[in-house]
Amino acid sequence: MTQTIDTKTVKHVAFLVRLGISEEEAQTFSGQFSSIIDYFNMLNEVDTENVPPASDIANAENVLREDVVKPSMSREEFLKNAPNSERGYVKVPTVLGDE
Amino acid sequence: MQLHNLTIREAHELLTTKKISSVELTQAMLDRIHDVDKKVKSYVTVTDDLALEQAKQADERIAKGENVTPLTGIPFSMKDCISTRGVRTTCSSKILENYIPQYNATVTNKLADSGAVLVGKTNMDEFGMGSSCENSALFPTHNPWNLDHVPGGSSGGAAASMSASLCTFSIGEDTGGSVRMPAGFCNVTGIKPTYGRVSRYGLIALASSFDCIGPMARDAYDCATVLEHIAGHDPHDSTTYNSPVPNYTTNINKPVKGMKLGIPKEYFVAGMEAGVESAMQEAIRTYEKLGMEIHEVSLPHTKYGLPVYYLLLFAEASANLARMDGTRFGLSVSDGAKDVIDIYLKTRHAGFGDEVKRRIMLGAYALSAGYYDAYYLKAQKVRTLLRRDFETAFSKVDILLAPTCPTTAFKLGEKTSDPLEMYLSDIYVVSTNPAGVPALALPAGFSNNMPVGMQLIGKHLDEATLFQVAHAYQQVTDWHKQLPQL
Numbered sequence: 001m002t003q004t005i006d007t008k009t010v011k012h013v014a015f016l017v018r019l020g021i022s023e024e025e026a027q028t029f030s031g032q033f034s035s036i037i038d039y040f041n042m043l044n045e046v047d048t049e050n051v052p053p054a055s056d057i058a059n060a061e062n063v064l065r066e067d068v069v070k071p072s073m074s075r076e077e078f079l080k081n082a083p084n085s086e087r088g089y090v091k092v093p094t095v096l097g098d099e
Numbered sequence: 100m101q102l103h104n105l106t107i108r109e110a111h112e113l114l115t116t117k118k119i120s121s122v123e124l125t126q127a128m129l130d131r132i133h134d135v136d137k138k139v140k141s142y143v144t145v146t147d148d149l150a151l152e153q154a155k156q157a158d159e160r161i162a163k164g165e166n167v168t169p170l171t172g173i174p175f176s177m178k179d180c181i182s183t184r185g186v187r188t189t190c191s192s193k194i195l196e197n198y199i200p201q202y203n204a205t206v207t208n209k210l211a212d213s214g215a216v217l218v219g220k221t222n223m224d225e226f227g228m229g230s231s232c233e234n235s236a237l238f239p240t241h242n243p244w245n246l247d248h249v250p251g252g253s254s255g256g257a258a259a260s261m262s263a264s265l266c267t268f269s270i271g272e273d274t275g276g277s278v279r280m281p282a283g284f285c286n287v288t289g290i291k292p293t294y295g296r297v298s299r300y301g302l303i304a305l306a307s308s309f310d311c312i313g314p315m316a317r318d319a320y321d322c323a324t325v326l327e328h329i330a331g332h333d334p335h336d337s338t339t340y341n342s343p344v345p346n347y348t349t350n351i352n353k354p355v356k357g358m359k360l361g362i363p364k365e366y367f368v369a370g371m372e373a374g375v376e377s378a379m380q381e382a383i384r385t386y387e388k389l390g391m392e393i394h395e396v397s398l399p400h401t402k403y404g405l406p407v408y409y410l411l412l413f414a415e416a417s418a419n420l421a422r423m424d425g426t427r428f429g430l431s432v433s434d435g436a437k438d439v440i441d442i443y444l445k446t447r448h449a450g451f452g453d454e455v456k457r458r459i460m461l462g463a464y465a466l467s468a469g470y471y472d473a474y475y476l477k478a479q480k481v482r483t484l485l486r487r488d489f490e491t492a493f494s495k496v497d498i499l500l501a502p503t504c505p506t507t508a509f510k511l512g513e514k515t516s517d518p519l520e521m522y523l524s525d526i527y528v529v530s531t532n533p534a535g536v537p538a539l540a541l542p543a544g545f546s547n548n549m550p551v552g553m554q555l556i557g558k559h560l561d562e563a564t565l566f567q568v569a570h571a572y573q574q575v576t577d578w579h580k581q582l583p584q585l
Contacts, residue, residue, distance in 0.1 A: 010460065013464045013467065017447075017459045017460055018443035019451070029457060032457060033464070035519055036409075039406065043406050046400070048480035051480045052480070054482040063337035065334070077201050078201065081199070095439050
């Protein structure tokens with residue numbers, strides 16, 4: 001199967017990964033994505049009937065531990081890298097609509 | 100005696116017999132960095148003050164004879180995706196250009212405990228996405244063997260810093276060849292350990308099921324020494340193995356006579372540079388002379404390694420890089436932002452380079468409704484087949500030999516216009532990461548005056564055999580001792 005990835009799809013996936021994108025960039029990526037995805041389609045040649053998907057490489061079992069409270073980074077230390085903070089919190093603009 | 104060219108064990112001998120101090124060795128290395136790295140540009144940050152402080156402490160340890168390890172007082176560089184408390188860690192991205200971690204990676208702590216001296220952080224393709232170091236958003240690094248050529252990637256700065264004698268060892272990271280491919284291009288020895296052998300805590304994640312931190316050094320012996328000090332179980336990374344870390348140098352001198360060396364036929368096909376092909380044949384003859392049995396083996400799904408690797412990497416990276424959102428750390432572009440989503444959109448648009456944008460978008464595409472089965476799930480199934488290929492091969496032979504790249508280092512700018520062309524340069528190194536097996540790259544000669552790299556691929560957790568077989572080769576060849584003129 002050969003498919004082209006049009007600019008509408010590019011803009012859709014850009015929004016899914018929260019990436020601003022210009023019309024011009026969408027054009028460029030559209031062409032590049034089509035050739036990359038076309039190359040990946042070679043996987044269709046492989047018979048994977050009855051082949052389980054790989055889930056883990058090394059240690060096949062779940063690793064459990066007690067949930068113990070330990071000292072962690074202080075609030076002041078953490079906020080050193082925050083671009084905007086107030087009264088010990090990371091500050092961002094409106095998350096939900098203001099209506 | 101040129102202090103910057105010493106191996107770890109030569110430097111250790113001089114330090115412990117008090118012929119030199121770590122402060123002298125470190126100062127010599129820093130002086131050379133400030134002189135030579137103007138041309139090579141392997142370092143993003145040089146940590147002069149920290150290095151001299153650590154060197155002073157190392158000298159005190161050595162003077163007291165307390166807690167002296169083979170790495171005490173030895174200067175090293177580290178890829179800029181590994182967190183260092185108080186030292187800028189950029190991933191060579193605009194989005195983290197001024198990010199200063201508040202904590203150390205486990206590897207950083209282990210090296211500090213061993214007394215090693217951090218001289219700086221090395222350049223890389225942005226977030227590890229690239230094969231030439233040209234995707235660094237800061238500046239490209241140059242190959243010390245010819246400054247018009249790339250050093251390889253993504254650990255291009257690490258390999259170049261080692262090759263140009265700007266450190267005594269270097270810590271890189273290999274998600275799909277990122278230690279081995281640049282090691283091959285720059286004539287240094289480097290290992291991608293088994294997935295889970297070295298803690299990933301504090302490593303800024305690219306693809307969490309592939310990422311492996313691994314050392315580069317002058318030879319296999321030095322790599323073995325470093326790996327011993329950074330490997331092991333870590334409560335902060337539940338994918339690390341519980342099994343004890345062997346002493347890799349104990350049996351490194353054992354003869355390789357009678358061991359079985361597999362040559363995967365799918366790696367020796369049309370398209371390989373003639374000088375790379377002849378270097379591989381010469382290496383195989385060397386191992387034959389050392390008494391190894393040579394067997395042709397088949398890894399039938401090799402050609403699917405590249406699409407499997409890239410599809411899964413895109414998917415994992417798109418999730419991992421979601422944390423770069425301009426609210427808690429790193430670049431934040433909030434001018435005129437009307438809501439929080441606007442900050443995400445603007446920050447990520449301004450902060451990510453084109454290759455990062457391509458990969459996270461393609462990752463979202465491969466994971467999205469309607470395409471998940473065709474791409475992500477299909478790739479995970481073929482990944483199972485890749486693993487089985489290695490299991491079958493290792494039921495017949497002890498170790499595999501292959502080139503690290505079909506060519507020697509290409510020129511800067513040669514492959515930047517076509518992303519797919521750049522991906523294809525990883526064809527020989529990517530399959531090991533989806534399978535999790537360890538692989539070691541080492542110098543194997545020259546083609547058109549540029550280094551040729553070969554890799555040895557081993558069984559899960561069998562790094563000891565990789566070191567033994569690589570060391571045997573380095574006892575009878577001197578490719579690894581060749582240094583570039585700078």
